Amino acid sequence: MISVTLPVLNLPLLSAKRPKPYIKPKQFNSWLKGLPVGNVQKASQIVLQQLRIINQSRYSYSERSQLLDALRPTVRQLLLSLKQPLRRTKLPLSTENKLISQLIQNLLSEMAQGYKLITSDLMEKNSQKENDRLLLRESIYLSIQYLARSVVESYLVYASPQYDAWRELHQLYRYAEYENIQNNAIDDPYPDHPLPIQYTIDLAYKRIVLLSLSAPYHLMQNEAEDIYYLVSAWTSVCTISELEKKHISDQYGVDFATDMSPRFIPENLEWEPVDGRIIDISEVKARLNNHTTKVIRVNAESDDFIEEDSPRSLKERQQRDMLLRLTDAWHSKLTRGKDRVDRGAKLRMALGLNACHFYCSNKADFTPEMDELRLLSSSDNKQATVFANIYREALHKDRLHEKNSYPISPWQQHNISHTGLALSCEDSCKNMNIKVGEVVSYLFESKTGLRWKIGIIRWIHINQDNNVDMGIMNLAHSAVPIAVKAVTGLGKGTDYFRSLLVPKQVSISQMRSVIVPAMLYDIGSVLSVNMKTKLFYIKLYKLIISSGNIAMFEFETLENAPVDLSQDII
Secondary structure (H helix, E strand, O other), X not given: OOHHHOOOOOOOOOOOOOOOOOOOHHHHHHHHHOOOOOOHHHHHHHHHHHHHHHHOOOOOHHHHHHHHHHHHHXXXXXXXXXXXXXXXXXXXXXXXXXXXXXXXXHHXXXXXXXXXXXXXXHHHHOOOOHHHHHHHHXXXXXXXXXXXXXXHHHHHOOOOOOOOHHHHXXXXXXXXXHHOOOOOOXXXXXXXXXXXXXXXXXXXXXXXXXXXXXXXXXXXXXXXXXXXXXXXXXXXXXXXXXXXXXXXXXXXXXXXXXXXXXXXXXXXXXXXXXXXXXXXXXXXXXXXXXXXXXXXXXXXXXXXXXXXXXXXXXXXHHHHHHHHHHHHHHHOOOOOOOOOEEEEEEEEXXXXXXXXXXXXXXOXXXXXXXXXXXXXXXXXXXXXXXXXXXXXXXXXXXXXXXXXXXXXXXXXXXXXXXXXXXXXXXXXXXXXXXXXOOEEEEEEOOOOOOOOEEEEEXXXXXXXXXOEEEEEEEEEOOOEEEXXXXXXXXXXXXXXXXXXXXXXXXOOOOOOXXXXXXXXXXXXXXXXXXXXXXXXXXXEEEEEEEXXXXXXXXXXXXXXXXXXXXXXOO
16 A cells, blocks of 8 residues: 555535446547537536536446547537637626637546546556556546646636645656656647647646746736746756755745645755755756747846847837846845735726826826927928828828827725735726736825826736736836837837837836837837927837837937938928
8 A cells, every 4th residue: 555645636416326428439429529619618617517417326446447538529629619708808707708718627626626537536446457557647647737727727817726626736746756657758649738848747737837837926917827838848947846845945845735836945944844855947047948948038238238230020029028028037036025004095007008108198188199390390391281191191090099098997906015015906996997017097096196107017816706906016106207219220110109108117217218029029129209289209229128018128318319310491
C-alpha cells in the first residue's frame, strides 16, 4: 500500500446500482452525432447532463475511459464555441455571459471528475500491467489538463479559480512525481492546443504554474490564454524541488497541501508550508529574454528601442507588448515598494481615454479640425470657394466627436499610497467596460476643484457576486487635454484623436510624456499636437506603457514642422 502518497481527490458519490440505461461506447458515439450542434448552449447542457449521469454511475475504469475519450472532441468544440462571446465581452460579465462562463466551468469540472474517477480506481488497484500503467498516466494527465483549463478560464474573466482546483492539481502532480511518471510521453489525439513538443504530466502542470506566476490578474484581456500556451515550450527548464530548509525568502514556492496557487515568497512573509516546494524559473526567464530579443532589439546603453528594428505590423506590436509585460511580471521587484495606508474614501471615476480627456478639459467641445484651420489659415490669402470646402470638411470631421456622454461611476477606496490605490464597487460598475490597462481619471468627493488625477488599471478581481476589486497605478497628478494626429511614421493619414499631455508625472525620473490610443503610433512617429490655441510637433522616442487600450510615450519637441502644413490651408 502507498496510501501516504495517494492524492485526496473530490469525487462524486457513485450510485450503488448498475446504471440505467447502461451506455456502451458504440451507442454513445451514435448519441453524440444526434446533438443539436446548431444550438451550442443547448448541446452543451445536454452533454453536461449526460456527463453528470456517467460520473455518478458505476462503470469499470476501462469503459469510463472509452466514454470520456469519445466525448473529448465534442466537448472541445463546444468549449471553443462557448468561449467566443467571452473573448471581447465587457467586464464585469453580463448575466447572460456569466451563465456561459459557468457552463464552461461545469463542463471542464465534469470532464476532470470523470478522469479523476479513473485515476482513483487505478491507484487503488495498483496494477502493474502495462495497459493499466499507461491508462493511469493518461488519466492523471487529463485530470490535470481539465483542472488547469478551468483555472485558465477563471483568469480570463479575472475570477478566482474553482474551489479546490489548485489543491487537486498539486496532489496529482505530487503523486506523478512519486511514481516518476511525470515526464513520460502521453499520446493525446485531442489537445486543446497543438504543440510541437511531447505532451506530459510535467507539461500540463508546470504551464499552469508558470501562468499563475505571471500575475494573471494584471494581464490584458485574453492574454492569460496566450501566455498559457507560450510558456509550454519552457516547462522543461522550470524545476520544482523539495525544501531543504524551513524558511525561504525572495523565491517562488508552493504548498502541495493547500488550495493556494504558486506564489512569490517575500522576505517578510512567515511561510510555513505543510508540503512545500521551491520553484526555480531562472532558466525560464532566460528563455523569455532570448525569445523577446527575436521580436525587439534593445539598446543596452540607453534602454531605448531602436527605431529601424521596431516591429511595425499590429500583430508584431501586440506580441512585443505582451512579452514586455510578461518580462516585467517575472523580473520586476515583487514586493511592494511603497507602504499602503488603509483609508476609506469615496471617489468618482471616468473610464477610458476619451472620458479622461472630456473631464480634464472641463467638458469642452472637441473641435481639433476647426482649431487647426483657424491656427493655420491666413486672412490675407484665401480663395473663398476652396476655403469654404475645407471649412465644411473640418466641420464635418469635428461633428463626429460630438459625443458628450461619458458616465462617471462611484467607487470606494480601501487603501492608498503615493503610487496607487485599491478600490471596489458593487452595483455602480455593472454597466462599465472595465479592462486591465485602461486609463482612468478620478476625483475624490471630499476634494474641491476639477483637478482630475490620471491612473491606469493594473489589476482586476471579480468575485462571484460580480463585485469588482481593482488596483490603480497613478500616472499623473494632472494632465493637459490635447488632440494628436500623425504626420509622419506609423499612423500617418489618420485623423485627430483625443489624447493627454503629461507635463509632470508621479515618478520624478520620467520626462514629460503623452498618452495616446493604443496601437495607432509607435516609436519614430511624428505627431501634430493641437492645444486649441497652439499647434506644435513632437517625435515619439521611448515607450513607457503599452496596453490594449492606451500607449504612453516620452517625446521630443521638434523646432520645425516636418512638412509645411500651412501650404495645405489656403
